[in-house]
Amino acid sequence: MKTTFLAVIAFLSTSLRLTPDSAIAIAQKNEDKRNLPINQQIVEYTQSTEIKPSVISTSNTAKWWRYTKEIKPATRSGDDQLVLVNKEYQLPQSYAPSDLVLASNAGIRKGSGYYLRNILINDLRNLVNAAVADSIDLSIVSGYRSYNTQVATYNHWVSINGVDGADKISARPGHSQHQLGTAVDFSSSEVADGLGGSFYTTRAAAWLYANSWKYGFVISYPSGYESTTGYSYESWHYRYIGVANAQEMHGSGMILEVYLDSKN
Numbered sequence: 585m586k587t588t589f590l591a592v593i594a595f596l597s598t599s600l601r602l603t604p605d606s607a608i609a610i611a612q613k614n615e616d617k618r619n620l621p622i623n624q625q626i627v628e629y630t631q632s633t634e635i636k637p638s639v640i641s642t643s644n645t646a647k648w649w650r651y652t653k654e655i656k657p658a659t660r661s662g663d664d665q666l667v668l669v670n671k672e673y674q675l676p677q678s679y680a681p682s683d684l685v686l687a688s689n690a691g692i693r694k695g696s697g698y699y700l701r702n703i704l705i706n707d708l709r710n711l712v713n714a715a716v717a718d719s720i721d722l723s724i725v726s727g728y729r730s731y732n733t734q735v736a737t738y739n740h741w742v743s744i745n746g747v748d749g750a751d752k753i754s755a756r757p758g759h760s761q762h763q764l765g766t767a768v769d770f771s772s773s774e775v776a777d778g779l780g781g782s783f784y785t786t787r788a789a790a791w792l793y794a795n796s797w798k799y800g801f802v803i804s805y806p807s808g809y810e811s812t813t814g815y816s817y818e819s820w821h822y823r824y825i826g827v828a829n830a831q832e833m834h835g836s837g838m839i840l841e842v843y844l845d846s847k848n
């Protein structure tokens with residue numbers, strides 16, 4: 585039996601500034617919304633009438649969003665471009681990159697509120713310039729998130745959708761690529777800089793999917809690979825692994841999860 589499941593994440597654009605206390609307050613405020621249909625919860629939460637959540641169909645029995653029984657420490661340092669962080673391998677709570685800079689250094693719109701590692705700024709600038717040359721508008725709507733921010737983010741989603749619902753769209757603390765400082769959530773003026781939702785319908789999303797690897801960025805959770813990645817399709821979430829690695833991955837035809845698994 586098929587069930588329809590709504591993948592969302594517009595919340596994350598605001599999550600960066602959440603303290604645990606404010607997350608709890610939001611969770612309490614939303615308690616009475618738990619019985620609403622999920623798409624209504626999402627619309628209320630994003631407070632956007634323009635961005636609609638994307639929809640994917642998944643098997644009700646596959647349980648592709650589950651974590652492994654045994655959680656292991658990441659086999660590479662968080663600083664390593666090829667570190668595998670997923671539902672089996674976890675970053676230490678203490679890990680934070682030491683070279684975070686404002687994303688706006690790369691000349692990308694809406695970058696002044698988000699931090700990314702300095703190692704990717706030049707390549708992100710090249711990516712943005714290439715997009716502009718193709719008349720594509722890109723903005724950034726999430727970057728580095730600390731372990732503690734991810735605690736609040738994940739707990740919020742659990743309070744709204746329960747553990748199974750949260751695990752499809754939000755990483756548990758230590759399991760988020762955003763803790764690396766090399767994960768970028770993109771958006772575009774085409775969808776009024778909304779995070780998630782209908783970004784997959786934009787020219788910007790198609791452009792990124794086709795070209796980002798040339799600049800070291802690859803999509804982390806592509807469509808149709810939910811049972812491999814453990815996450816719903818996220819058309820907006822890219823990770824920087826360096827130009828040489830991204831070229832090798834692109835040439836191999838592997839998705840990021842499989843490519844990194846081969847390196848860890």
Ligand SMILES: [Zn+2]
Binds near residue numbers: 820
């Ligand atoms: Zn993301």
